Amino acid sequence: MNLNEVHNVYFIGIGGIGMSAIARYFNALDKNVAGYDKVSKPLTDELIQEGINIHFTDDILKIPLEFKNKENTLIIYTPAVPKKHTELNYFIDQGFEIKKRSEVLGMLSQEKRCIAVAGTHGKTTITTMISHLMRQSRIGCNAFLGGISKNYKTNYLLDKESKYVVVEADEFDRSFLKLNPQKAIITAVDADHLDIYSDENDLKEAFKQFINQIHSGGKLIIKAGLNFNIPQRKDIDIYTYSLNTNSDFKAENIRIENGLYVFDFVGICGRIDNLKLGLPGLLNVENAVAAIAMASMSGVHNDEIFNALGRFKGIQRRFDYQVYQENFVYIDDYAHHPEELKASISSAKELFRIKKITGIFQPHLYTRTRDFAEEFAKSLDLLDEIILLDIYPAREEPIAGVTSKIIFDNIKNQNKTMCTKAELMDVLKNKKPEVLMTLGAGDIDEFVEPIKKFFT
Secondary structure: OOHHHOOEEEEEOOOOHHHHHHHHHHHHOOOEEEEEOOOOOHHHHHHHHOOOEEEOOOOHHHOOHHHHOOOOEEEEEOOOOOOOOHHHHHHHHOOOEEEEHHHHHHHHHOOOEEEEEEOOOOHHHHHHHHHHHHHOOOOOOEEEEEEEEOOOOEEEEOOOOOOEEEEEEOOHHHHHHHOOOOEEEEOOOOOOOOOOOOOHHHHHHHHHHHHHOOOOOOEEEEEOOOOOOOOOOOOOEEEEEOOOOOOOEEEEEEEEEOOEEEEEEEEOOEEEEEEEEOOOOHHHHHHHHHHHHHHHHOOOOHHHHHHHHOOOOOEOOOOEEEEEOOOOEEEEEOOOOHHHHHHHHHHHHHHOOOOOEEEEEOOEOHHHHHHHHHHHHHHHOOOOEEEEOOOEOOOOOOOOOOOOHHHHOOOOOOOEEEOOHHHHHHHHHOOOOOEEEEEOOOOHHHHHHHHHHHHO
16 A cells, blocks of 8 residues: 555554554645544644644544545554454445554655664653754654653654654554564563553564564664573664663763753763763663664764653653752653563662652553553552552453552552542642652543642
8 A cells, every 4th residue: 555645544542652643644745634532632643733634433424525535535544443443343344444653653654764662661752852962953853752742742753854754663462563564662661551561481483583674784782681582583683772881882971960961872883971861860871872873873963862762752751851959859650561661760779769659640540550550569569658559441341350559559668549530639638748749641631731830
Protein backbone atom coordinates (compact mmCIF):
# COMPACT_ATOMS: atom_id res chain seq x y z
CA MET A 1 0.00 0.00 0.00
CA ASN A 2 1.33 3.43 -0.97
CA LEU A 3 0.61 5.72 1.99
CA ASN A 4 1.28 8.79 -0.16
CA GLU A 5 -1.74 7.93 -2.30
CA VAL A 6 -4.14 7.62 0.64
CA HIS A 7 -6.53 10.56 0.90
CA ASN A 8 -8.58 9.83 4.05
CA VAL A 9 -7.04 8.48 7.26
CA TYR A 10 -9.30 7.49 10.15
CA PHE A 11 -7.91 6.65 13.61
CA ILE A 12 -9.62 4.47 16.22
CA GLY A 13 -7.96 5.49 19.48
CA ILE A 14 -6.56 8.75 18.08
CA GLY A 15 -5.80 10.18 21.53
CA GLY A 16 -3.05 7.67 22.30
CA ILE A 17 0.45 9.11 22.35
CA GLY A 18 1.66 6.93 19.47
CA MET A 19 -1.55 7.24 17.45
CA SER A 20 -1.68 11.03 17.75
CA ALA A 21 1.89 11.36 16.43
CA ILE A 22 0.94 9.47 13.27
CA ALA A 23 -2.26 11.50 12.97
CA ARG A 24 -0.17 14.66 13.09
CA TYR A 25 2.09 13.23 10.36
CA PHE A 26 -0.80 12.70 7.95
CA ASN A 27 -2.35 16.02 8.91
CA ALA A 28 0.95 17.77 8.11
CA LEU A 29 0.79 16.17 4.64
CA ASP A 30 -2.68 17.74 4.14
CA LYS A 31 -4.46 14.39 4.27
CA ASN A 32 -8.07 14.30 5.46
CA VAL A 33 -7.73 13.08 9.08
CA ALA A 34 -10.39 12.20 11.63
CA GLY A 35 -10.88 9.75 14.46
CA TYR A 36 -12.49 8.40 17.60
CA ASP A 37 -11.24 8.29 21.16
CA LYS A 38 -12.87 7.15 24.38
CA VAL A 39 -12.40 10.40 26.30
CA SER A 40 -11.56 14.03 25.65
CA LYS A 41 -8.21 15.18 27.05
CA PRO A 42 -5.68 17.95 26.42
CA LEU A 43 -4.01 16.00 23.61
CA THR A 44 -7.27 15.48 21.72
CA ASP A 45 -8.09 19.16 22.28
CA GLU A 46 -4.80 20.04 20.58
CA LEU A 47 -5.54 17.73 17.65
CA ILE A 48 -8.95 19.34 17.19
CA GLN A 49 -7.31 22.78 17.22
CA GLU A 50 -4.96 21.52 14.51
CA GLY A 51 -7.98 20.77 12.31
CA ILE A 52 -8.59 17.07 13.01
CA ASN A 53 -12.22 15.96 13.40
CA ILE A 54 -12.58 13.86 16.59
CA HIS A 55 -15.60 12.41 18.37
CA PHE A 56 -15.87 10.52 21.67
CA THR A 57 -18.80 8.14 21.20
CA ASP A 58 -18.38 4.69 19.61
CA ASP A 59 -21.04 5.28 16.98
CA ILE A 60 -20.98 4.53 13.25
CA LEU A 61 -23.22 7.55 12.67
CA LYS A 62 -20.49 9.79 14.08
CA ILE A 63 -18.01 8.75 11.37
CA PRO A 64 -17.81 11.58 8.79
CA LEU A 65 -19.32 10.54 5.46
CA GLU A 66 -16.12 10.91 3.43
CA PHE A 67 -14.39 8.29 5.62
CA LYS A 68 -16.98 5.67 4.59
CA ASN A 69 -15.49 5.58 1.08
CA LYS A 70 -13.24 2.54 1.26
CA GLU A 71 -11.55 3.21 -2.08
CA ASN A 72 -9.30 5.94 -0.66
CA THR A 73 -9.55 5.54 3.12
CA LEU A 74 -7.05 3.94 5.49
CA ILE A 75 -8.17 2.86 8.97
CA ILE A 76 -5.52 2.83 11.70
CA TYR A 77 -6.25 1.35 15.12
CA THR A 78 -4.43 0.68 18.35
CA PRO A 79 -4.49 -2.79 19.95
CA ALA A 80 -5.73 -1.07 23.11
CA VAL A 81 -9.16 -0.81 21.39
CA PRO A 82 -11.45 -3.72 22.44
CA LYS A 83 -12.32 -6.29 19.81
CA LYS A 84 -16.05 -5.59 20.23
CA HIS A 85 -15.60 -1.92 19.25
CA THR A 86 -18.52 -0.98 16.99
CA GLU A 87 -16.64 1.31 14.61
CA LEU A 88 -13.71 -1.08 14.21
CA ASN A 89 -16.05 -3.95 13.38
CA TYR A 90 -17.94 -1.77 10.90
CA PHE A 91 -14.74 -1.12 8.96
CA ILE A 92 -13.77 -4.80 9.14
CA ASP A 93 -17.19 -5.93 7.87
CA GLN A 94 -17.12 -3.38 5.04
CA GLY A 95 -13.72 -4.55 3.82
CA PHE A 96 -11.72 -1.36 4.48
CA GLU A 97 -7.92 -1.24 4.43
CA ILE A 98 -7.13 -1.59 8.17
CA LYS A 99 -3.71 -1.46 9.79
CA LYS A 100 -2.34 -1.42 13.32
CA ARG A 101 -0.43 1.67 14.43
CA SER A 102 2.79 -0.35 14.52
CA GLU A 103 2.38 -1.45 10.90
CA VAL A 104 1.97 2.13 9.71
CA LEU A 105 4.93 3.33 11.77
CA GLY A 106 7.01 0.57 10.22
CA MET A 107 5.99 1.69 6.74
CA LEU A 108 6.72 5.34 7.49
CA SER A 109 10.13 4.55 8.97
CA GLN A 110 11.20 2.84 5.75
CA GLU A 111 11.07 6.15 3.91
CA LYS A 112 14.02 7.56 5.90
CA ARG A 113 17.14 6.40 7.72
CA CYS A 114 15.53 5.03 10.86
CA ILE A 115 16.95 5.41 14.37
CA ALA A 116 14.89 3.26 16.75
CA VAL A 117 15.05 3.36 20.55
CA ALA A 118 13.82 0.21 22.30
CA GLY A 119 13.78 -0.95 25.91
CA THR A 120 11.40 -1.51 28.78
CA HIS A 121 12.44 1.82 30.40
CA GLY A 122 13.94 5.11 29.29
CA LYS A 123 13.09 4.94 25.62
CA THR A 124 10.85 8.03 25.57
CA THR A 125 13.49 10.21 27.21
CA ILE A 126 16.29 8.97 24.96
CA THR A 127 14.17 9.20 21.80
CA THR A 128 13.24 12.79 22.64
CA MET A 129 16.84 13.69 23.54
CA ILE A 130 18.19 12.30 20.26
CA SER A 131 15.49 14.14 18.33
CA HIS A 132 16.35 17.40 20.07
CA LEU A 133 20.11 17.04 19.51
CA MET A 134 19.57 16.30 15.82
CA ARG A 135 16.88 18.94 15.41
CA GLN A 136 19.26 21.59 16.75
CA SER A 137 22.00 20.53 14.35
CA ARG A 138 22.52 20.87 10.63
CA ILE A 139 21.45 17.18 10.30
CA GLY A 140 17.82 17.67 11.40
CA CYS A 141 15.33 14.83 11.84
CA ASN A 142 11.74 13.70 11.72
CA ALA A 143 10.49 12.04 14.89
CA PHE A 144 7.63 9.98 16.32
CA LEU A 145 7.87 10.37 20.08
CA GLY A 146 6.26 8.47 22.96
CA GLY A 147 5.73 11.66 24.96
CA ILE A 148 5.20 15.38 24.52
CA SER A 149 8.49 17.22 24.11
CA LYS A 150 8.60 20.34 26.27
CA ASN A 151 10.90 22.01 23.75
CA TYR A 152 8.53 21.57 20.81
CA LYS A 153 5.15 21.06 22.55
CA THR A 154 4.42 18.02 20.39
CA ASN A 155 5.10 14.30 19.94
CA TYR A 156 5.79 14.59 16.19
CA LEU A 157 8.57 16.48 14.43
CA LEU A 158 8.57 17.14 10.69
CA ASP A 159 11.66 18.00 8.66
CA LYS A 160 11.13 17.34 4.97
CA GLU A 161 14.80 18.06 4.24
CA SER A 162 16.26 15.57 6.73
CA LYS A 163 17.04 12.00 5.73
CA TYR A 164 16.54 10.74 9.32
CA VAL A 165 13.51 9.60 11.31
CA VAL A 166 13.78 8.87 15.04
CA VAL A 167 11.15 6.52 16.46
CA GLU A 168 10.28 5.02 19.81
CA ALA A 169 10.27 1.25 19.37
CA ASP A 170 7.55 -0.10 21.68
CA GLU A 171 7.72 -3.73 22.81
CA PHE A 172 4.00 -3.82 23.71
CA ASP A 173 2.09 -6.08 21.29
CA ARG A 174 5.50 -6.83 19.70
CA SER A 175 5.08 -3.53 17.84
CA PHE A 176 8.83 -2.91 17.50
CA LEU A 177 9.14 -6.00 15.30
CA LYS A 178 7.53 -3.97 12.49
CA LEU A 179 10.69 -1.84 12.34
CA ASN A 180 13.89 -2.39 10.36
CA PRO A 181 16.15 0.40 11.62
CA GLN A 182 19.58 1.43 10.39
CA LYS A 183 20.60 2.29 13.95
CA ALA A 184 19.09 1.23 17.28
CA ILE A 185 19.46 1.63 21.04
CA ILE A 186 18.33 -0.87 23.69
CA THR A 187 18.00 0.58 27.18
CA ALA A 188 16.64 -2.27 29.30
CA VAL A 189 15.18 -5.76 28.92
CA ASP A 190 13.23 -6.24 32.16
CA ALA A 191 10.15 -8.42 32.41
CA ASP A 192 7.01 -6.49 31.44
CA HIS A 193 3.88 -6.88 29.31
CA LEU A 194 3.44 -10.46 30.47
CA ASP A 195 -0.07 -10.29 29.06
CA ILE A 196 1.66 -10.31 25.65
CA TYR A 197 4.78 -12.38 26.38
CA SER A 198 4.57 -15.79 28.02
CA ASP A 199 7.52 -15.03 30.31
CA GLU A 200 10.71 -12.97 30.57
CA ASN A 201 12.56 -15.26 28.17
CA ASP A 202 9.86 -14.77 25.55
CA LEU A 203 10.31 -11.00 25.90
CA LYS A 204 14.08 -11.36 25.51
CA GLU A 205 13.60 -13.45 22.38
CA ALA A 206 11.56 -10.60 20.89
CA PHE A 207 14.42 -8.17 21.63
CA LYS A 208 16.83 -10.56 19.93
CA GLN A 209 14.56 -10.59 16.89
CA PHE A 210 14.53 -6.78 16.96
CA ILE A 211 18.34 -6.77 16.88
CA ASN A 212 18.32 -9.19 13.97
CA GLN A 213 16.10 -6.76 12.05
CA ILE A 214 18.71 -3.98 12.10
CA HIS A 215 19.96 -3.32 8.57
CA SER A 216 23.23 -4.92 7.58
CA GLY A 217 25.96 -2.32 8.05
CA GLY A 218 23.95 -0.72 10.85
CA LYS A 219 24.76 0.08 14.47
CA LEU A 220 23.42 -1.01 17.86
CA ILE A 221 24.10 0.78 21.15
CA ILE A 222 23.04 -1.29 24.17
CA LYS A 223 23.24 -0.57 27.88
CA ALA A 224 26.18 -2.34 29.49
CA GLY A 225 25.50 -5.06 32.03
CA LEU A 226 22.05 -6.17 30.88
CA ASN A 227 21.12 -9.78 31.68
CA PHE A 228 20.72 -10.45 28.00
CA ASN A 229 22.60 -12.50 25.43
CA ILE A 230 23.13 -10.22 22.44
CA PRO A 231 22.83 -12.02 19.09
CA GLN A 232 26.23 -12.11 17.44
CA ARG A 233 25.99 -10.26 14.18
CA LYS A 234 29.23 -9.58 12.34
CA ASP A 235 27.49 -7.32 9.83
CA ILE A 236 26.57 -4.60 12.36
CA ASP A 237 28.64 -2.59 14.85
CA ILE A 238 27.63 -3.19 18.48
CA TYR A 239 28.57 -0.74 21.25
CA THR A 240 27.78 -0.39 24.96
CA TYR A 241 26.89 2.63 27.08
CA SER A 242 26.62 3.20 30.81
CA LEU A 243 26.68 5.87 33.48
CA ASN A 244 30.30 5.42 34.45
CA THR A 245 31.36 1.77 34.12
CA ASN A 246 33.69 0.26 31.56
CA SER A 247 31.84 0.72 28.26
CA ASP A 248 32.25 2.30 24.83
CA PHE A 249 30.32 5.42 25.91
CA LYS A 250 30.12 6.75 29.47
CA ALA A 251 30.08 9.84 31.69
CA GLU A 252 32.97 11.13 33.80
CA ASN A 253 33.39 13.89 36.40
CA ILE A 254 29.66 13.96 37.23
CA ARG A 255 28.82 16.82 39.57
CA ILE A 256 26.02 19.23 40.42
CA GLU A 257 26.52 22.95 39.74
CA ASN A 258 23.77 25.51 40.36
CA GLY A 259 21.20 22.72 40.54
CA LEU A 260 22.21 21.18 37.21
CA TYR A 261 24.12 18.01 36.44
CA VAL A 262 27.44 18.70 34.73
CA PHE A 263 29.51 15.87 33.26
CA ASP A 264 32.02 14.90 30.60
CA PHE A 265 30.96 12.57 27.81
CA VAL A 266 33.61 10.03 26.86
CA GLY A 267 33.26 7.72 23.88
CA ILE A 268 35.02 5.97 21.06
CA CYS A 269 34.31 9.00 18.89
CA GLY A 270 35.93 11.45 21.32
CA ARG A 271 34.89 13.43 24.38
CA ILE A 272 32.78 16.48 25.17
CA ASP A 273 33.57 18.23 28.45
CA ASN A 274 31.36 20.20 30.82
CA LEU A 275 28.00 19.20 29.38
CA LYS A 276 25.02 20.61 31.28
CA LEU A 277 21.77 18.69 31.77
CA GLY A 278 18.68 20.26 33.28
CA LEU A 279 16.91 16.96 34.04
CA PRO A 280 17.07 15.47 37.56
CA GLY A 281 18.43 12.05 38.42
CA LEU A 282 21.61 10.19 37.53
CA LEU A 283 19.47 7.95 35.34
CA ASN A 284 18.99 10.90 32.99
CA VAL A 285 22.75 11.44 32.80
CA GLU A 286 22.96 7.84 31.60
CA ASN A 287 20.11 8.46 29.16
CA ALA A 288 22.00 11.47 27.87
CA VAL A 289 25.11 9.33 27.28
CA ALA A 290 23.09 7.03 25.00
CA ALA A 291 21.46 9.95 23.17
CA ILE A 292 24.78 11.78 22.65
CA ALA A 293 26.42 8.59 21.36
CA MET A 294 23.66 8.08 18.80
CA ALA A 295 23.59 11.74 17.73
CA SER A 296 27.37 11.74 17.32
CA MET A 297 27.26 8.55 15.26
CA SER A 298 24.63 10.19 13.06
CA GLY A 299 26.86 13.14 12.23
CA VAL A 300 25.97 15.76 14.84
CA HIS A 301 29.05 17.82 15.76
CA ASN A 302 30.33 18.08 19.32
CA ASP A 303 29.66 21.82 19.55
CA GLU A 304 26.08 21.25 18.35
CA ILE A 305 25.59 18.58 21.03
CA PHE A 306 27.09 20.83 23.72
CA ASN A 307 24.80 23.73 22.88
CA ALA A 308 21.63 21.66 22.38
CA LEU A 309 21.85 19.47 25.49
CA GLY A 310 21.88 22.48 27.79
CA ARG A 311 18.60 23.63 26.22
CA PHE A 312 16.81 20.29 26.55
CA LYS A 313 13.69 20.80 28.67
CA GLY A 314 12.50 17.21 28.97
CA ILE A 315 9.16 15.51 28.39
CA GLN A 316 5.76 16.04 29.90
CA ARG A 317 4.97 13.51 32.67
CA ARG A 318 8.63 12.40 32.97
CA PHE A 319 9.72 13.72 36.39
CA ASP A 320 7.71 16.78 35.44
CA TYR A 321 7.89 19.63 37.97
CA GLN A 322 4.42 21.09 38.44
CA VAL A 323 5.23 23.22 41.50
CA TYR A 324 8.70 24.12 42.77
CA GLN A 325 8.51 26.28 45.88
CA GLU A 326 10.63 26.40 49.01
CA ASN A 327 7.94 24.79 51.16
CA PHE A 328 6.25 22.59 48.54
CA VAL A 329 7.44 20.64 45.49
CA TYR A 330 5.07 18.69 43.26
CA ILE A 331 6.31 16.25 40.60
CA ASP A 332 4.18 14.29 38.11
CA ASP A 333 5.71 11.15 36.59
CA TYR A 334 4.54 8.45 34.15
CA ALA A 335 6.38 5.66 36.02
CA HIS A 336 4.31 2.46 35.86
CA HIS A 337 6.84 -0.40 36.22
CA PRO A 338 8.65 -1.22 39.49
CA GLU A 339 12.03 -0.25 38.03
CA GLU A 340 10.65 3.07 36.78
CA LEU A 341 9.10 3.78 40.18
CA LYS A 342 12.40 2.99 41.87
CA ALA A 343 14.30 5.33 39.53
CA SER A 344 11.83 8.19 39.90
CA ILE A 345 11.53 7.99 43.69
CA SER A 346 15.30 7.58 44.06
CA SER A 347 15.83 10.73 42.00
CA ALA A 348 13.49 12.65 44.29
CA LYS A 349 15.28 11.34 47.40
CA GLU A 350 18.62 12.34 45.91
CA LEU A 351 17.40 15.88 45.21
CA PHE A 352 15.37 16.45 48.40
CA ARG A 353 17.34 14.56 51.00
CA ILE A 354 15.95 16.26 54.10
CA LYS A 355 12.34 16.56 52.94
CA LYS A 356 9.48 14.12 53.45
CA ILE A 357 8.42 12.57 50.14
CA THR A 358 4.79 11.52 49.65
CA GLY A 359 3.82 9.49 46.60
CA ILE A 360 0.40 8.80 45.07
CA PHE A 361 0.58 5.70 42.87
CA GLN A 362 -2.06 4.43 40.46
CA PRO A 363 -1.27 0.87 39.27
CA HIS A 364 -1.67 0.35 35.52
CA LEU A 365 -3.21 -2.92 34.26
CA TYR A 366 -4.47 -5.91 36.21
CA THR A 367 -1.86 -8.22 34.68
CA ARG A 368 1.06 -5.94 35.57
CA THR A 369 -0.27 -5.57 39.12
CA ARG A 370 -0.65 -9.35 39.44
CA ASP A 371 2.81 -10.08 38.02
CA PHE A 372 4.79 -7.46 39.98
CA ALA A 373 2.87 -6.80 43.21
CA GLU A 374 5.88 -7.53 45.46
CA GLU A 375 8.25 -5.51 43.26
CA PHE A 376 5.85 -2.53 43.26
CA ALA A 377 5.69 -2.68 47.07
CA LYS A 378 9.50 -2.66 47.36
CA SER A 379 9.76 0.41 45.14
CA LEU A 380 6.97 2.23 46.97
CA ASP A 381 8.65 1.49 50.29
CA LEU A 382 11.31 4.02 49.26
CA LEU A 383 8.71 6.74 49.91
CA ASP A 384 8.15 8.32 53.32
CA GLU A 385 4.38 8.19 52.81
CA ILE A 386 2.35 6.19 50.30
CA ILE A 387 -1.14 6.76 48.92
CA LEU A 388 -2.32 3.90 46.71
CA LEU A 389 -5.19 4.21 44.23
CA ASP A 390 -7.32 1.63 42.44
CA ILE A 391 -5.94 -0.11 39.35
CA TYR A 392 -6.36 1.72 36.04
CA PRO A 393 -7.58 -1.09 33.75
CA ALA A 394 -6.77 0.50 30.35
CA ARG A 395 -7.47 -2.22 27.76
CA GLU A 396 -8.03 -5.06 30.26
CA GLU A 397 -11.02 -6.73 31.87
CA PRO A 398 -10.84 -7.32 35.66
CA ILE A 399 -9.03 -10.39 36.97
CA ALA A 400 -10.54 -12.13 40.00
CA GLY A 401 -8.62 -11.36 43.17
CA VAL A 402 -6.38 -8.73 41.56
CA THR A 403 -6.77 -5.31 43.17
CA SER A 404 -4.46 -2.65 44.55
CA LYS A 405 -4.69 -4.44 47.90
CA ILE A 406 -2.20 -7.10 46.81
CA ILE A 407 0.39 -4.31 46.48
CA PHE A 408 -0.84 -2.58 49.64
CA ASP A 409 -0.46 -5.73 51.76
CA ASN A 410 3.16 -6.12 50.62
CA ILE A 411 4.16 -2.55 51.54
CA LYS A 412 6.18 -2.64 54.78
CA ASN A 413 5.98 1.11 55.46
CA GLN A 414 3.04 1.58 57.82
CA ASN A 415 2.59 5.19 56.73
CA LYS A 416 0.32 4.06 53.90
CA THR A 417 -3.22 4.77 52.74
CA MET A 418 -5.40 3.10 50.11
CA CYS A 419 -8.26 5.04 48.55
CA THR A 420 -10.32 5.48 45.40
CA LYS A 421 -9.87 8.34 42.96
CA ALA A 422 -13.10 9.87 44.26
CA GLU A 423 -11.64 9.94 47.77
CA LEU A 424 -8.17 11.21 46.89
CA MET A 425 -8.67 14.96 47.26
CA ASP A 426 -10.33 14.45 50.66
CA VAL A 427 -7.36 12.31 51.75
CA LEU A 428 -4.93 15.01 50.61
CA LYS A 429 -6.79 17.69 52.60
CA ASN A 430 -5.46 16.10 55.76
CA LYS A 431 -1.87 16.02 54.50
CA LYS A 432 0.88 18.62 54.46
CA PRO A 433 3.36 17.13 51.99
CA GLU A 434 6.78 18.70 51.49
CA VAL A 435 7.46 16.83 48.24
CA LEU A 436 4.47 15.24 46.51
CA MET A 437 4.65 12.86 43.55
CA THR A 438 1.84 11.53 41.36
CA LEU A 439 2.98 8.29 39.72
CA GLY A 440 1.36 6.13 37.06
CA ALA A 441 0.45 5.71 33.39
CA GLY A 442 -3.33 5.80 33.72
CA ASP A 443 -5.52 8.86 34.23
CA ILE A 444 -3.82 10.03 37.43
CA ASP A 445 -2.68 13.10 35.50
CA GLU A 446 -6.29 14.34 35.77
CA PHE A 447 -5.39 15.31 39.36
CA VAL A 448 -2.47 17.53 38.39
CA GLU A 449 -4.45 20.76 38.15
CA PRO A 450 -6.68 20.10 41.22
CA ILE A 451 -3.60 19.28 43.30
CA LYS A 452 -1.76 22.39 42.12
CA LYS A 453 -4.81 24.53 42.87
CA PHE A 454 -5.26 23.05 46.35
CA PHE A 455 -1.65 23.33 47.55
CA THR A 456 -0.66 26.69 46.00
